[in-house]
Amino acid sequence: MLEGIMAGLGTAFSLTNLLMVIGGCLIGTFIGMLPGLGPMSIIAIMIPVAISIGDPSAALILLAGVYYGAIFGGSTSSILINAPGVASTVATSFDGYPLARQGKAGKALTVAAIASFSGGTIGAVLLMIFAPALATVALLFHSAEYFALMVVGLSAIAAFAGSGQVGKALLMTLLGLIMATVGEGALFNMPRFTMGIMDLQSGFGFITLAMAMFALPEAMYLVLDPSRSSSGSGSGEIKDLRITKAEAKAIAPVIGRQSIQGFLIGVLPGAGATIASFLGYAVERNIAPKEEQEQFGKGSLKGLAAPESANNAACTGSFVPLLTLGIPGSGTTAILLGALIALNVSPGPRLMVDEPQIFWAVIISMYLGNLILLILNLPLIPYIAKVLAVPRNYLIPFILFFTLMGAYIGQNNATELLILVGLGICATVLRFADYPLAPLLIGFILGRMLEDNFARSMQLYDGLGFILERPMTLGLLGLALILVVLPSYRARRARLRAGGAADAD
Amino acid sequence: MALDRWIALIILMICLAYGYAAFFTMDAALPPFMKRNPVWPSTFPKVLSVMAVLAALFVLLGFEKGADDPKPMDINYRRLTEYKLGQALALLGLMAAYALLLRPAGFLPATVGFLTAGAWVLGERKLHILLPVTAGAAGVVWYLVQQVLGIFLSPWPAFLTNGG
Numbered sequence: 216m217l218e219g220i221m222a223g224l225g226t227a228f229s230l231t232n233l234l235m236v237i238g239g240c241l242i243g244t245f246i247g248m249l250p251g252l253g254p255m256s257i258i259a260i261m262i263p264v265a266i267s268i269g270d271p272s273a274a275l276i277l278l279a280g281v282y283y284g285a286i287f288g289g290s291t292s293s294i295l296i297n298a299p300g301v302a303s304t305v306a307t308s309f310d311g312y313p314l315a316r317q318g319k320a321g322k323a324l325t326v327a328a329i330a331s332f333s334g335g336t337i338g339a340v341l342l343m344i345f346a347p348a349l350a351t352v353a354l355l356f357h358s359a360e361y362f363a364l365m366v367v368g369l370s371a372i373a374a375f376a377g378s379g380q381v382g383k384a385l386l387m388t389l390l391g392l393i394m395a396t397v398g399e400g401a402l403f404n405m406p407r408f409t410m411g412i413m414d415l416q417s418g419f420g421f422i423t424l425a426m427a428m429f430a431l432p433e434a435m436y437l438v439l440d441p442s443r444s445s446s447g448s449g450s451g452e453i454k455d456l457r458i459t460k461a462e463a464k465a466i467a468p469v470i471g472r473q474s475i476q477g478f479l480i481g482v483l484p485g486a487g488a489t490i491a492s493f494l495g496y497a498v499e500r501n502i503a504p505k506e507e508q509e510q511f512g513k514g515s516l517k518g519l520a521a522p523e524s525a526n527n528a529a530c531t532g533s534f535v536p537l538l539t540l541g542i543p544g545s546g547t548t549a550i551l552l553g554a555l556i557a558l559n560v561s562p563g564p565r566l567m568v569d570e571p572q573i574f575w576a577v578i579i580s581m582y583l584g585n586l587i588l589l590i591l592n593l594p595l596i597p598y599i600a601k602v603l604a605v606p607r608n609y610l611i612p613f614i615l616f617f618t619l620m621g622a623y624i625g626q627n628n629a630t631e632l633l634i635l636v637g638l639g640i641c642a643t644v645l646r647f648a649d650y651p652l653a654p655l656l657i658g659f660i661l662g663r664m665l666e667d668n669f670a671r672s673m674q675l676y677d678g679l680g681f682i683l684e685r686p687m688t689l690g691l692l693g694l695a696l697i698l699v700v701l702p703s704y705r706a707r708r709a710r711l712r713a714g715g716a717a718d719a720d
Numbered sequence: 721m722a723l724d725r726w727i728a729l730i731i732l733m734i735c736l737a738y739g740y741a742a743f744f745t746m747d748a749a750l751p752p753f754m755k756r757n758p759v760w761p762s763t764f765p766k767v768l769s770v771m772a773v774l775a776a777l778f779v780l781l782g783f784e785k786g787a788d789d790p791k792p793m794d795i796n797y798r799r800l801t802e803y804k805l806g807q808a809l810a811l812l813g814l815m816a817a818y819a820l821l822l823r824p825a826g827f828l829p830a831t832v833g834f835l836t837a838g839a840w841v842l843g844e845r846k847l848h849i850l851l852p853v854t855a856g857a858a859g860v861v862w863y864l865v866q867q868v869l870g871i872f873l874s875p876w877p878a879f880l881t882n883g884g
Binding site for chain 2: 267383390392393403405436440616620648670676677706
């Protein structure tokens with residue numbers, strides 16, 4: 216392990232990779248601040264750039280930097296103009312925006328930056344402890360267990376999608392899996408479901424799909440509803456970035472608790488940063504003394520520090536299943552997984568053994584990324600925040616243009632752009648009807664691997680015998696079934712009971 | 721019927737077509753030696769189609785009650801006409817036009833045209849600022865993609881670069 220860490224240090228501290236972290240963080244902050252553009256869209260746009268770099272460590276470091284930068288930028292726009300770019304920073308705006316209205320925008324940004332930094336750093340330490348241990352266990356897995364584990368991951372993503380959403384999330388996951396079967400796979404050497412269309416021979420492009428699922432609907436929402444991108448009243452002067460000793464003392468325990476809690480939530484597939492931030496906020500409000508409780512929502516520093524440290528720790532936590540099992544737990548890590556596969560790196564337990572320099576370089580670049588956000592980005596924030604003044608009329612065409620360029624560079628094919636527009640329209644309509652889109656992309660990315668492991672197990676055991684003959688596989692598949700069925704069953708029972716009560720009135 | 725159930729119906733149709741292909745048409749083209757394999761190219765799609773049909777029916781028949789109130793950040797599709805629908809459709813049209821024109825018209829003219837028309841659709845009328853900005857941006861992106869990333873992008877219309 217020590218050798219791996221040293222190799223990772225060597226890789227992460229090379230000049231190119233340092234520039235990648237700095238560049239990634241800056242680009243991420245810059246774009247993440249634009250209202251309506253979340254980390255997923257930004258990473259999807261950056262993937263072609265990362266892939267053309269060629270070196271997997273550098274590419275992954277760049278993307279991870281962009282990821283952190285985007286989250287930081289999202290918090291900044293939540294605080295300054297009450298326009299959370301992503302769901303995971305909604306809780307940040309509860310107390311961040313009131314602080315900005317009181318003229319304490321600088322203080323709020325500092326608290327957010329410190330909380331994010333601590334959350335990210337504590338998360339990275341926990342990742343260093345958990346990931347190798349989990350990877351050692353995962354090395355014992357066979358293709359049958361992998362298959363079952365992926366099924367568990369996919370079911371968990373559907374199960375944590377929220378009330379009234381499990382069926383829809385499951386349907387989206389299956390649709391993603393179905394889309395992954397289109398085209399010619401390595402497994403059978405024959406084209407499937409291409410309907411004779413030459414452009415579908417190699418299947419749907421992953422970058423095209425990522426753009427169509429996230430960047431395009433987001434941009435369409437900005438067009439449809441101008442109030443989403445309108446600059447609020449709070450974007451005044453940002454000054455006095457310092458916080459006092461007493462304030463630091465007050466938020467320190469909050470940051471500690473929420474970093475650990477956020478990390479643990481982030482490890483669960485499908486739970487992710489949004490739940491971590493809301494839960495962190497709720498927990499801290501409940502355990503705060505009575506007089507401080509009333510401050511929550513009106514500009515409490517604790518209320519700002521809690522969601523910020525929790526969501527950053529959760530983002531780091533979501534790397535655990537990705538790096539150790541090769542199973543993404545969130546939309547963003549799914550996009551990263553797609554990028555890794557495009558770079559010929561297969562994440563999973565073998566990653567730590569076969570390519571330790573990549574594994575550790577990524578973890579070490581997380582520390583670096585957090586540090587750069589704190590010491591480089593924070594002082595620059597007043598200048599970067601000027602980007603919030605870009606008029607919508609210029610912003611939207613450029614977002615659309617970068618979306619198109621991302622898909623074009625990824626595939627070098629103009630037909631891909633038409634597919635992008637078509638899929639983007641479908642995705643926007645799906646979003647209108649409240650269908651979650653991340654499960655579709657995760658299903659699509661895991662589809663090939665799921666089928667490979669399924670086919671390998673079937674061949675080894677000459678049929679479906681592997682399910683019964685391997686107790687762990689059976690157990691995992693049982694768990695997957697429970698994960699999917701339980702929320703619907705409970706919701707239905709609760710509804711019946713509520714319905715009965717209403718009738719009695 | 722609410723939009724989400726209409727969508728479930730459409731997905732159900734797609735899954736049925738997919739399932740039909742998997743169950744009835746795919747195996748005909750299978751070479752005889754592969755028929756001894758326990759897993760065929762159609763095996764996984766068959767499993768998927770059955771599960772997807774069940775999931776689509778689950779949503780379609782309304783076994784799951786959706787969230788009642790639209791989320792504050794979301795758009796209420798029932799009042800879609802109150803939003804800037806015309807602008808959104810015009811921009812989608814522009815994107816499709818850009819896709820079709822990128823190769824024949826060349827990257828620089830197509831991009832300047834797309835960005836200018838896009839901003840125009842959204843209500844920008846100051847062409848003396850807009851045109852230099854879009855031209856500059858198109859030039860910078862072309863330089864980055866072509867020179868830095870090394871991906872070939874024909875900058876001018878085909879008839880100019882092919883020597884007429």
